Amino acid sequence: MKKLINDPEDVVDEMLDGIVAAHPERIRRLSGTGVLVRDDAPVDGKVGVVSGGGSGHEPAHAGYIGDGMLDGAAAGEVFSSPTANEFEDLITACDSGEGVLAVVKNYEGDVMNFDTAAELVEMEGTDVATVVVNDDVAVEDSEYTSGRRGVCGTVLVHRVAGAKAAMGADLDEVQRVAQKVIDNVGTMGVALTSCTTPEKGDPTFDLGEDEIEVGIGIHGEPGVERTTHTSADAITDELTDAVLHDLDLDEGAEVLTIVNGMGGTPLMELYVVNRRLQELLGEQAIETWDTWVGEYMTSLDMAGCSITICSVDDELKELLDEPVDTPALVKP
């Protein structure tokens, strides 16, 4: 394993300091924790929107802290949930009195620790609402979850909930639009290589020189099918078909699409995938309203990509058009 790290035990700690060092006027770290928050948190009169989970998915989630998106995010060790206490500190730091929406990816550790944290802060008088993201259409249950996993669609939940909160909506309304995204988004991914965690130093799973793993999650957990490596077009077809089958869209539906890199795949290849994806949607009379191509929810150094499709109505389009200003996502 060759990585740009120091002691593997320090990698998350040093990464968090590196994020703050990149944005010292915008993001601060709660001392002694893996929690980063907006420098001006809690924002007066605004519902807080927070998220978090294991590290290794950068820019998720700290890269989405800023105006129009998250107020803060908790980072656990690599692929490990933050503690309930960290989630508690996060929620407390982001509550201005208007309540806090917690956006949780559906992993048992995250869900459990967020729930415990919510109980703790509610006893202190903070209103907390939670949404659980489960956009991965590949598997019904998995190594890490009861029910579907939360993957790249989570970023759209942050975006929409953050925009609604920035417009001054109350907690119920912010929760409602977040859930609307969850109800209308699907994702499926493929790995060309395994990822390697800093601690273990070896690939999490073995994949032959001509094999790919279809339907992987974002923790190096196995997918649903190991198959022979094939063309970008064939892979795009398979991922897209699976997502579209799950979403069951009407002809003429408008969608936002994401071609998301898993960490080790260059942008060049993601654009090749996007070309085919847009061709396919055109053939099926589905209208692409917006297109994201890049790294939004990664899995360390894994090569591969995921395709996310979210059906958007007028309300979601309006929210997705609101300004956002974060390290990883900016829109004037």
Next chain:
Amino acid sequence: MKKLINDPEDVVDEMLDGIVAAHPERIRRLSGTGVLVRDDAPVDGKVGVVSGGGSGHEPAHAGYIGDGMLDGAAAGEVFSSPTANEFEDLITACDSGEGVLAVVKNYEGDVMNFDTAAELVEMEGTDVATVVVNDDVAVEDSEYTSGRRGVCGTVLVHRVAGAKAAMGADLDEVQRVAQKVIDNVGTMGVALTSCTTPEKGDPTFDLGEDEIEVGIGIHGEPGVERTTHTSADAITDELTDAVLHDLDLDEGAEVLTIVNGMGGTPLMELYVVNRRLQELLGEQAIETWDTWVGEYMTSLDMAGCSITICSVDDELKELLDEPVDTPALVKP
């Protein structure tokens, strides 16, 4: 080799179509060429700013097409210069009558073909000015260049020249500020792995499991020193010292820094490097005015990073604060 591509011969063509498919209302392709331009090019009354070079460095250069940055960019095959005719088409498409600045990375093919194109369009009455970026402090000459190579600092030249042009400056002024960046920027990179071109399918150079290559360029060409892999801090120290030695800054100087990923290195590791970089600059009483961490100028799937430091005065700070709206760089 496992890549998300179809026929290796089509990868650049399909990538360019994928970029247009991601931004159909903002970017168009000149038919039959590797040239992408702003949809509204040429922009009335504005000096054009263009760039280009071999593919494999995405988001460079097409990702920087948009308001406040490039009017267009030519893409050659992977690591190969666009043709003189493509550069000619590019310049012509971006000339509103106010002239065009060509930002050229210092590689023999790019320089030669841009020069030929400039001669051709000048005969048709287009004013062209050229700046040649040579920010790589690692080597004086190289496999591909007479003189230093142009690498990640090029993105800052695009940014500053594009901002100046957007403010309505004339061609001489746009060229002057572009050259000012070149005179004040230095970069040095390290590879943890080789890259693999789609055509060749094998790593461009062999690097042992515990070796790194210091001072690499962005084409898989050899660096200046092959050494044993070490900590992120030690690597950051070596790169930073080399750049600072070249720049010879005064105490209290203000700088913009870039920690740039080479394509295969996750953001997590880039932030670990940024942490040490900012620590080092602080120790030397150099003031970081702005910090970029991400992938700006890559080398296919190479693992590794480069560090860029640019000394900024009031004029450059003002230009770097102007709004920009491109696929890869946005600032409100």
